[in-house]
Amino acid sequence: MECQECHLRPATLHFTKIVNGKKMEVHLCEQCAREKGEVMAGSNAFSIHNLLSGLLNFEEMAGHSDPFEEPSVLQCPKCGLTYSDFIKVGKFGCAECYRAFRDRLDPILRKVHAGNTVHTGKVPKRTGKGISIKRKIKELKEKLQRLVANEEFEEAAKVRDEIRALEKEGDVS
Amino acid sequence: MTLRRFIDQAVSPWMQGDGPNVDIVLSSRIRLARNLTEFAFPVMATESQAKKALDFIRERLEGAEYHSLGKFAWIDMDRLEPIEKRVLVEKHLISPYLVEESVHSAALINDAESVSIMVNEEDHLRIQCLFPGFQLNEALTLANGIDDWLEQKFTFAFDEQRGYLTSCPTNVGTGLRASVMIHLPALMITQRMNRIAPAINQFGLVIRGIYGEGSEALGNVFQISNQITLGKSEEDIVEDLRGVVMQLIQQENAARRDLMNFSRIQLEDRVFRSYGVLANSRIIPSKEAAKCLSDVRLGVDLGLIKGVTRNVLNELMVLTQPGFLQHYFKETLEPEERDVRRATLIRERLKKTGLDDPIE
Ligand SMILES: [Zn+2]
Numbered sequence: 079m080e081c082q083e084c085h086l087r088p089a090t091l092h093f094t095k096i097v098n099g100k101k102m103e104v105h106l107c108e109q110c111a112r113e114k115g116e117v118m119a120g121s122n123a124f125s126i127h128n129l130l131s132g133l134l135n136f137e138e139m140a141g142h143s144d145p146f147e148e149p150s151v152l153q154c155p156k157c158g159l160t161y162s163d164f165i166k167v168g169k170f171g172c173a174e175c176y177r178a179f180r181d182r183l184d185p186i187l188r189k190v191h192a193g194n195t196v197h198t199g200k201v202p203k204r205t206g207k208g209i210s211i212k213r214k215i216k217e218l219k220e221k222l223q224r225l226v227a228n229e230e231f232e233e234a235a236k237v238r239d240e241i242r243a244l245e246k247e248g249d250v251s
Numbered sequence: 252m253t254l255r256r257f258i259d260q261a262v263s264p265w266m267q268g269d270g271p272n273v274d275i276v277l278s279s280r281i282r283l284a285r286n287l288t289e290f291a292f293p294v295m296a297t298e299s300q301a302k303k304a305l306d307f308i309r310e311r312l313e314g315a316e317y318h319s320l321g322k323f324a325w326i327d328m329d330r331l332e333p334i335e336k337r338v339l340v341e342k343h344l345i346s347p348y349l350v351e352e353s354v355h356s357a358a359l360i361n362d363a364e365s366v367s368i369m370v371n372e373e374d375h376l377r378i379q380c381l382f383p384g385f386q387l388n389e390a391l392t393l394a395n396g397i398d399d400w401l402e403q404k405f406t407f408a409f410d411e412q413r414g415y416l417t418s419c420p421t422n423v424g425t426g427l428r429a430s431v432m433i434h435l436p437a438l439m440i441t442q443r444m445n446r447i448a449p450a451i452n453q454f455g456l457v458i459r460g461i462y463g464e465g466s467e468a469l470g471n472v473f474q475i476s477n478q479i480t481l482g483k484s485e486e487d488i489v490e491d492l493r494g495v496v497m498q499l500i501q502q503e504n505a506a507r508r509d510l511m512n513f514s515r516i517q518l519e520d521r522v523f524r525s526y527g528v529l530a531n532s533r534i535i536p537s538k539e540a541a542k543c544l545s546d547v548r549l550g551v552d553l554g555l556i557k558g559v560t561r562n563v564l565n566e567l568m569v570l571t572q573p574g575f576l577q578h579y580f581k582e583t584l585e586p587e588e589r590d591v592r593r594a595t596l597i598r599e600r601l602k603k604t605g606l607d608d609p610i611e
């Protein structure tokens with residue numbers, strides 16, 4: 079396909095853009111794209127794509143042991159993204175995808191996040207109140223165990239009361 | 252109109268502020284990625300879905316005010332010319348992705364241009380806070396405040412186990428990307444950077460050159476950012492980056508001292524040659540301009556060159572990039588013509604500083 083701007087060089091950049099509310103396909107060569115300001119330096123995204131494609135090949139090679147088994151398509155019920163498309167594109171389609179592909183995510187996340195699979199950071203203030211309380215209770219229970227082990231019973235009693243108060247608060251919300 | 256100013260002024264107001272270690276750390280940035288539960292992520296959304304999400308967000312954010320930051324200007328990307336978008340990218344106010352890939356996207360930018368919220372980028376919302384110098388904690392505090400404010404208006408996609416859900420698995424968890432732009436000329440001149448860069452990667456941090464293609468560092472300016480967003484708290488991510496940057500500052504300062512102590516005449520020669528090129532050349536490609544600007548900045552930092560301010564150098568760094576240059580001269584320019592205009596622009600700016608003899 080030739081570049082739609084100069085009609086000389088082959089088009090190497092293909093993308094869609096909205097002009098006057100209409101979706102338009104654009105095909106440009108590197109040079110014309112640069113001159114029109116359509117390409118910017120430094121847009122080198124970390125290539126998760128290659129990483130995930132590698133993973134998919136690995137799964138395919140491992141294969142299904144039972145040749146008579148129906149190949150079931152793992153798909154997000156909300157946005158329709160299939161697991162194999164997720165691997166190809168490297169992007170989730172919606173929040174629900176995380177639940178749909180849950181059983182397969184750990185190895186991917188471990189690879190990307192240095193072995194981590196569980197969030198330990200911020201929790202939304204408004205909608206995550208219950209989660210914050212649960213986390214706090216878990217922390218306090220660990221503290222309680224340490225205190226009991228060290229026979230610091232007076233302090234342990236205080237922590238126990240704190241846990242009870244939080245559990246009540248959690249029930250209400 | 253505010254939009255004109257965003258595009259016409261090369262130096263964002265926030266850049267003129269002072270900050271700790273501003274001689275080495277040009278800026279600190281925090282970015283948070285957030286999505287709304289009710290819409291498909293922008294990457295998967297159909298055009299009409301993307302429009303719905305944009306309108307939903309517009310309804311709640313257009314004309315909104317956040318404390319001391321004042322009102323945000325709402326800018327629809329569909330209404331900008333390609334060259335105007337490119338200018339906003341060169342000022343780091345929006346991402347290349349928002350321009351190249353997004354459909355029905357927008358950006359909210361405050362007057363000081365220190366905060367931008369991109370809408371329908373790879374995620375529904377991308378909050379970005381920029382501070383001059385080395386101020387990662389300050390930027391994180393502000394970003395958290397804006398995040399809380401937005402959470403009163405939207406229900407964010409959040410999962411107890413995975414955290415904030417993002418379109419790309421590389422952002423899930425905190426959705427946080429913390430980064431600094433850092434000028435390391437002495438480490439480059441003394442060739443110590445070759446040893447340091449791989450070590451930085453081992454801390455789970457990414458280092459890349461900016462203003463250049465790929466990983467090449469144009470003008471010795473690098474961006475260092477965290478790679479891991481899951482399994483670490485926001486504070487720990489920022490602290491780990493802060494620690495590495497602190498060491499880099501020390502190393503850069505040590506290299507600058509060594510140059511001053513052991514190779515002073517060579518250093519002065521290099522710095523003043525570059526000043527001479529900037530002040531006199533008639534044709535200058537962007538690569539050479541960036542190299543010379545880096546040398547002159549080093550000369551200013553070390554007190555070798557007097558009378559040139561960092562602000563002028565910051566301005567030239569932005570102004571001499573292709574998009575800005577073409578916008579400044581109000582026309583599309585062939586690369587050869589750009590090099591001529593760039594040289595003219597730099598000569599004029601340096602003359603304006605009233606510096607005939609920069610030595611004393
Ligand atoms: Zn062309």
Ligand SMILES: [Zn+2]
Nearest residue numbers: 154157172175
């Ligand atoms: Zn989905």
